[in-house]
Amino acid sequence: MVLLLSAIVGLQVARERAAPLPAAEEKLLYVRSPEAVKRMALSYDSLVADIYWIRAIQHYGYTKRSTDPAKTYHLLYPLLDLTTSLDPLFNAAYQFGAIFLSEPFPGGPGRPDQAIALLQKGIKAEPENWWLEHSLGFVYYWSYQDFKAAAYWFDSASKRPGAPPWMAPLAAVTLTHGGNRQASRQLWQHIAQTEGDDWFRSEAVRRLQQLDAMDALDVLRKAVAAYAERTGHPARSWSDLVAARILRGIPRDPTGLTYRLENGEVSLDPSSRMLPLPKAESLQ
Numbered sequence: 001m002v003l004l005l006s007a008i009v010g011l012q013v014a015r016e017r018a019a020p021l022p023a024a025e026e027k028l029l030y031v032r033s034p035e036a037v038k039r040m041a042l043s044y045d046s047l048v049a050d051i052y053w054i055r056a057i058q059h060y061g062y063t064k065r066s067t068d069p070a071k072t073y074h075l076l077y078p079l080l081d082l083t084t085s086l087d088p089l090f091n092a093a094y095q096f097g098a099i100f101l102s103e104p105f106p107g108g109p110g111r112p113d114q115a116i117a118l119l120q121k122g123i124k125a126e127p128e129n130w131w132l133e134h135s136l137g138f139v140y141y142w143s144y145q146d147f148k149a150a151a152y153w154f155d156s157a158s159k160r161p162g163a164p165p166w167m168a169p170l171a172a173v174t175l176t177h178g179g180n181r182q183a184s185r186q187l188w189q190h191i192a193q194t195e196g197d198d199w200f201r202s203e204a205v206r207r208l209q210q211l212d213a214m215d216a217l218d219v220l221r222k223a224v225a226a227y228a229e230r231t232g233h234p235a236r237s238w239s240d241l242v243a244a245r246i247l248r249g250i251p252r253d254p255t256g257l258t259y260r261l262e263n264g265e266v267s268l269d270p271s272s273r274m275l276p277l278p279k280a281e282s283l284q
Contacts, residue, residue: 049086053093056080060100064107073109076100080118088125091132094118098135099203102143104276112143130160134167137174138187142278147174166190184278185211209254210274220251220259220266234264 056079063073080097084090100108101115119136126132137153140146155171157163170187185208192204223246227235230244238261241247251259257269268275 045086049083049090049093052079052083052086053090056083056093056097056100060108071106073100073111076109077111077114077118081121084118084121084125088122091122091126091129094122094132095135096199098139102139107276112139115139115143128160130157130163130167133157133160134163137170141174141184141187150174164190181211181214206274210277212254213268213272213274214277216251216253216259217266217268220261223247224261224264224266228264235261237261 056076059075059079060073063071063076076097080093080101083093083097087093098115098119101118102108102110102112104110116136116139119132119139122132123129123136133153134157137150137157140153141150151171151174154167154174158167158171170190188204188207188211192201192208223241224235227241227244227246235241238247238250238258242249253259253268253272253274255272255274257272260267260269268277
């Protein structure tokens, strides 16, 4: 038996070296009905919910890291729906799931509509949870630039038990400033300074860096236009602008990467983790 087991292990290792196994992610979700899964889970709803939550994270992470241009996040919402049906009070699934679903492609499926559906499901299960309503307002603000809807949910969240004091002014700020970047920056700063979860704080910092990069891109585009007007031809590199004393040095984005300048067009480095940026015209 020992020899046979050793042989099996050796053969498996040799097989994987010769022909690596496919990714562990399943391409099919055999059970999509929350009602059927709840019946099958018997009394182990929370345990099965954890399993589906882990699968949702794996599906999102594997797909996000994939370089396949045809990749799809088609299982993400069904997995999150099953998770929260088995455990309606699974706050992490609502909070992280909404961010995953809202993330623009290729970093996510770009489905804020599904994020809204997931959060509304959570609010129905926990009507006094201020964070879920705050998150819903944020989806409307960040993904749709629907400032009226965002203000409604911020205002509603501010009236829930345990809501932090900074929630109250957000509705007024949102309605007053609309798509102003400074208003958006204020929202993310609140999260970066008050959120206890490391992932959320890190995401808030990334969003703040995006806003800083958008401001910098505006300034750099004006500088490039000024150089072309002064010299009569477009700048070939940042060194041209430095030599003309329009810039003090080679500009870098908040993560340290050099901004791209090609044919008079300024952009982020394609490898920047800040891409894709929010729609610039909506956050002026």
